Amino acid sequence: MRCLFLLTFLIIAPLAQGAADPELRALLIEAVAESESFDDRFAAEVWLSDMSSRLRRQLPDPKERLEILQRVHSEARRVDLPPELVLAVIDVESNFDRFAISWAGALGLMQVMPFWLNEIGRPDDNLFHIDTNLRMGCTILRYYIDREKGDMIRALARYNGSLGRRIYPDKVLDKLRKKWFRS
Secondary structure, eight states, X not given: OHHHHHHIIIIIHHHHTTOSOXXXXXXXHHHHHHOOSSSSHHXXXXXXXXXXXXXXXXXXXXXXXXXHHHHHHHHHHHTTOOHHHHHHHHHHHHTXXXXXXXXXXXXXXXXXXXXXXXXXXXXXXOTTSHHHHHHHHHHHHHHHHHHTTTOHHHHHHHHHTOTTOOHHHHHHHHHHHHTSOOO
């Protein structure tokens, strides 16, 4: 029953009020049809609609927003991470700017350091490419979570290169709780 209410609230209600953007609706239908990382189409619709509404301010282009959300979900699920955690990391790292460059030289959505491309023998890969960045960032994050035996504070600090300090992990976990709604 709760899922049915959520679907009504997230998809049908805005349409009835005329508030839904027809272009977004078409893109969402296409995104749901192409989403392989979801258990079913209903779950894809609910998650993509919900996350899209939370991300609208940062990514006004519905096509780019849904593309990033689909890829985040897919890459997070590939390495057994909650997609919402990955969204929180991206929110803090790059504010969803796929062309972001940090003062330390980290690139893209998840702010992956370019030296990794040489380390894995793929120096010509592009970290501004959404798939490449998410694949590497999610893999690195999963590795640190495993290395720290699930200690999220230490894993996130390792990911950020700030082991021993809580500022970065607290920012990510705060985003996760307040915006992406995962405790």
